[in-house]
Amino acid sequence: MTVTGTNVGYDVDTVRKDFPILERTVHDGRRLVYLDSANTSQKPRTVLDAMEEFLSRHNANIHRASHALGEEATEAYEAARLKVARFVGSADETEIVFTKNISEAINLVAYSVGNASTLGTGDPRLRVGPGDEVVITVMEHHSNIVPWQLLCERTGATLKWFDVSEDGTLDMSRLDELVNERTKIVAVAHQSNMLGTINPVRLIAERAHHVGALVLVDAAQSVPHRGVDVRDLGADFVGFTGHKMCGPTGIGVLWARRELLDVMPPFLGGGEMIETVEMERSTFAPPPHKFEAGTMPITEAVGLGAAVDYLTELDRDAVDAHDQDLTAYALDQFAGVEGLRLFGPADAADRGPVVSFEVDGVHPHDVSQVLDAEGVAVRAGHHCARPLHKRFGVTASTRASFYLYNTRADVDALVAGLAQVKRYFG
Amino acid sequence: MTVTGTNVGYDVDTVRKDFPILERTVHDGRRLVYLDSANTSQKPRTVLDAMEEFLSRHNANIHRASHALGEEATEAYEAARLKVARFVGSADETEIVFTKNISEAINLVAYSVGNASTLGTGDPRLRVGPGDEVVITVMEHHSNIVPWQLLCERTGATLKWFDVSEDGTLDMSRLDELVNERTKIVAVAHQSNMLGTINPVRLIAERAHHVGALVLVDAAQSVPHRGVDVRDLGADFVGFTGHKMCGPTGIGVLWARRELLDVMPPFLGGGEMIETVEMERSTFAPPPHKFEAGTMPITEAVGLGAAVDYLTELDRDAVDAHDQDLTAYALDQFAGVEGLRLFGPADAADRGPVVSFEVDGVHPHDVSQVLDAEGVAVRAGHHCARPLHKRFGVTASTRASFYLYNTRADVDALVAGLAQVKRYFG
Amino acid sequence: MHLDSLYQEIILDHYRHPHNKGLREPYDAEVHHVNPTCGDEVTLRVRLDGDKVVDVSYDSLGCSISQASASVMTDLVVGKDVEEANEVHQAFLELMQSRGAGEPDEEVLEDAVAFAGVSRYPARIKCALLGWMAWKDAVARTMDNVSEATS
Amino acid sequence: MHLDSLYQEIILDHYRHPHNKGLREPYDAEVHHVNPTCGDEVTLRVRLDGDKVVDVSYDSLGCSISQASASVMTDLVVGKDVEEANEVHQAFLELMQSRGAGEPDEEVLEDAVAFAGVSRYPARIKCALLGWMAWKDAVARTMDNVSEATS
Numbered sequence A, B: 001m002t003v004t005g006t007n008v009g010y011d012v013d014t015v016r017k018d019f020p021i022l023e024r025t026v027h028d029g030r031r032l033v034y035l036d037s038a039n040t041s042q043k044p045r046t047v048l049d050a051m052e053e054f055l056s057r058h059n060a061n062i063h064r065a066s067h068a069l070g071e072e073a074t075e076a077y078e079a080a081r082l083k084v085a086r087f088v089g090s091a092d093e094t095e096i097v098f099t100k101n102i103s104e105a106i107n108l109v110a111y112s113v114g115n116a117s118t119l120g121t122g123d124p125r126l127r128v129g130p131g132d133e134v135v136i137t138v139m140e141h142h143s144n145i146v147p148w149q150l151l152c153e154r155t156g157a158t159l160k161w162f163d164v165s166e167d168g169t170l171d172m173s174r175l176d177e178l179v180n181e182r183t184k185i186v187a188v189a190h191q192s193n194m195l196g197t198i199n200p201v202r203l204i205a206e207r208a209h210h211v212g213a214l215v216l217v218d219a220a221q222s223v224p225h226r227g228v229d230v231r232d233l234g235a236d237f238v239g240f241t242g243h244k245m246c247g248p249t250g251i252g253v254l255w256a257r258r259e260l261l262d263v264m265p266p267f268l269g270g271g272e273m274i275e276t277v278e279m280e281r282s283t284f285a286p287p288p289h290k291f292e293a294g295t296m297p298i299t300e301a302v303g304l305g306a307a308v309d310y311l312t313e314l315d316r317d318a319v320d321a322h323d324q325d326l327t328a329y330a331l332d333q334f335a336g337v338e339g340l341r342l343f344g345p346a347d348a349a350d351r352g353p354v355v356s357f358e359v360d361g362v363h364p365h366d367v368s369q370v371l372d373a374e375g376v377a378v379r380a381g382h383h384c385a386r387p388l389h390k391r392f393g394v395t396a397s398t399r400a401s402f403y404l405y406n407t408r409a410d411v412d413a414l415v416a417g418l419a420q421v422k423r424y425f426g
Numbered sequence C, D: 001m002h003l004d005s006l007y008q009e010i011i012l013d014h015y016r017h018p019h020n021k022g023l024r025e026p027y028d029a030e031v032h033h034v035n036p037t038c039g040d041e042v043t044l045r046v047r048l049d050g051d052k053v054v055d056v057s058y059d060s061l062g063c064s065i066s067q068a069s070a071s072v073m074t075d076l077v078v079g080k081d082v083e084e085a086n087e088v089h090q091a092f093l094e095l096m097q098s099r100g101a102g103e104p105d106e107e108v109l110e111d112a113v114a115f116a117g118v119s120r121y122p123a124r125i126k127c128a129l130l131g132w133m134a135w136k137d138a139v140a141r142t143m144d145n146v147s148e149a150t151s
């Protein structure tokens, strides 16, 4: 792969033309510099078109309808499942459960485990109770914290967590102590949404499996950027979310080893997840349908399928290289900004394309407000990672995040905006 | 309101032009006669446009982003909540919780109650256990059966149910016996998705409240057609689903009395539903956000808002009258079809616009297949109401359902198709 | 009219005059299978003698496709070795997954070639497979019983 | 530049030189409020004498808008009757909901009129209200304590 400027493997100017929203301006004609893709990504025309085409030509309910539209809709939905499976390296598309977002995916696992625990029957790996431990990290997004807190509250299990070192990496020194015979589940982010840190998931999974614990990886921030192979990760569950990977809102994914989906009790009850329903009791469909209750986000799955096609065509290594290049460039530029404190790894090679920082003496809300006035969209706040912010002694930070449509000019606009911030609040 | 043919209060030909999919043909040029709206409705151009406009102009994450797009997106999402609230007669939009479909809405209530029961603290109305009873009906969709079965399984409560009379109405004779001091929750469909029967929800709610039980109404089939006022229903919870009311997939609604939402424990944990997160414990945001974990179906909420605008503009009474007219016409025509057995009330005035039937000696799958070949899309199977089918001694039925874009010509096509069915399998 | 590609005469014949329908004694295993979408049901019994399929009988509720398919299936497996029967099952599965492009081997599938058209109707494939799934399950259980009895 | 409509000089002054900041004794009630989106926090104390607001003191972490708003708020409520203070609160709430179209009464809102521009930035309205919410809560608790003590 040849690396020239930000044009790594593809022409970013051409790519930008695929995203209608990038043509718009904000605040009286300013160019939109969208640096909030870790929050939600923009969508290429092909995704919009796939949804529009589905809605205006093939819309019907799936798996239920015995008519032409119903068959077309079912085929489109199941084709999206297949695409997603291939995209993350699963050879068995029944390992892909569609949810509304990754938050639901994580809750699905936590509730299924909770249900197995309450019923007290079935696979012992899925049962947690007093004395058992669930291990997470201080680096997690709230969506990978709260479901486990609620599970522990319901079952009497204990929540433990990895700390984070000053350099923004996971403190692995207590691995063997934290993940021990009492551990039933380890849930960890593949990439931190605040620090950008990429975690040694495989290493953690090996230890977890050694002690018989199950491993869930929150890949919401990694799947959009780098090639993620669920088998390589060594995890039992991997979640990700459509809207951060060029796909629509309303659709998320849980990948799980089929063998586990087979023994997990259902989560949501309703139409389509059943085998047979009597008033007295019901039996359930095989995975993935067992976990897909009610009418699914059909159009959204189709949109996600189109997003996966788009990313595949662009070439994931090229996207990764592009994002890395921008991150390195931004870190370089940041070094010249006085009073800027960067959170997370200093080297772009150790992190994904999100950079969170503090501007000395100016609150992130004020930083982002001034940037917004310049057309530069960043995120200010705790980014749903409050414990991690607390770990670094702040309540909030400003975060810029890069994706396949961003350019070095976008980074320059950010840096120029920061000068403006200091003029305003200096 | 003047009633002339199917043109009741609006011109159906004009309305049909609003639905792009109705222009397409199936099976080598046959006109699409879509009679499966109770399964999922088609979407008007305005809904498609609202989603497209949002995705290509305003897409951003909500409540989190402090930039122009983020503010526009938040405003669009919250405006949709307000529209939905007004649409069902709620003066307080914080009583509207968005979910992915009504199945999730019902599970939300069942799990919140389950969590309250497990924790054993908080409002006694929300706690169920051994000796307590949950009452449903044989007429329910699986989505209003399975969540309660799972709840009872988890908590030790007992599930009871209303039977259905031969004429397809709820057997109310045992009301006082079924709904008694042990009853904690009564969950009932406003309108049956198989029989079309409209249930005396208010009467049931009065009895339930008299004994201190909470009432959930599954309004998935009624909200799309008739004006539903949540206060008039007298219920505590009302659920409905976007894709059956001209809106997109991936979005559903739970309305609940604010006072209940305040005391209900959360269901899904994650970003945006929190007040503050510590590793040790979290506190939660006020409703409705407490129940909206993770990135919500933002585009889908915007689409639902547009659907609500569309229905409001068309005039709900007019839609209701139109649907009623078609139902009456269909029942009339059915009377002339030999060997056709109709399920549910014989009088159109007592039912919504769904007609399920059996054709003597021909399995519903075969009926629907022949109809499909004629371009007529109906549903065959148990329509996620297996106990109700069993009640009528069948495993499956054929169902035609009508909506605001259907015409008498559509009904004629159905009847002509049935003649074809009999020729084929006669 | 393309309906005829689905409802071949052979299928309608088997539907109207099903073979081997009605539950019979003796049998080694009985299973009950349901199509979750439409509620169609089949109860099926298998009788083996060593590796040989001696009898398959069934009772069922369902559409023309599922009824006819069960009938054809019994014709195909009774009298064969389990392994041979499984090969036929495999060939039938492949035909069902062929999306209308399969070229079924009449030597192997006999009357079941008539189901080629079903593969173009995804919603009906499950109907055509209901009886076969039950068969496969019943044989597996019979084998389990046998191996338990002899171990 | 329209940023100036948000960050009026008065706001930046209060932000740089906040009034009444720092927690003081004695007080009747202390509350702690958090803005869930950004994690901004305020701890606030209220001291009443009968219906009269004798002191309001606070400690806070937050942006210019939330800091300045808390500072202005204390100026506005200290020395007033609770009822009067609530009227000012109500006027401020209305201003915040005005989407930039409000015409604030300077007699009532004094320095707080400078926040008119905030109402055009939905994401910042919560910032401007954080201190006020804490104030309202603290007063409610004080009243509760009083009525409990006297009942």
Ligand SMILES: Cc1ncc(COP(=O)(O)O)c(C=O)c1O
Residues within 6 Å of the ligand: A270, A271, A293, A294, A295, A296, B038, B039, B101, B102, B103, B104, B141, B143, B144, B189, B191, B192, B193, B218, B220, B221, B241, B252, B384
């Ligand atoms: C009465 C009734 N309740 C619930 C549902 C479930 O709706 P959804 O699949 O959108 O969750 C349906 C439709 O499928 C229905 O008709």
Ligand SMILES: Cc1ncc(COP(=O)(O)O)c(C=O)c1O
Residues within 6 Å of the ligand: A038, A039, A101, A102, A103, A104, A141, A143, A144, A189, A191, A192, A193, A218, A220, A221, A241, A243, A252, A384, B270, B271, B293, B294, B295, B296
């Ligand atoms: C690491 C991580 N996990 C989970 C989530 C939650 O994703 P969603 O809001 O789509 O459920 C996010 C993003 O918000 C994230 O960055």
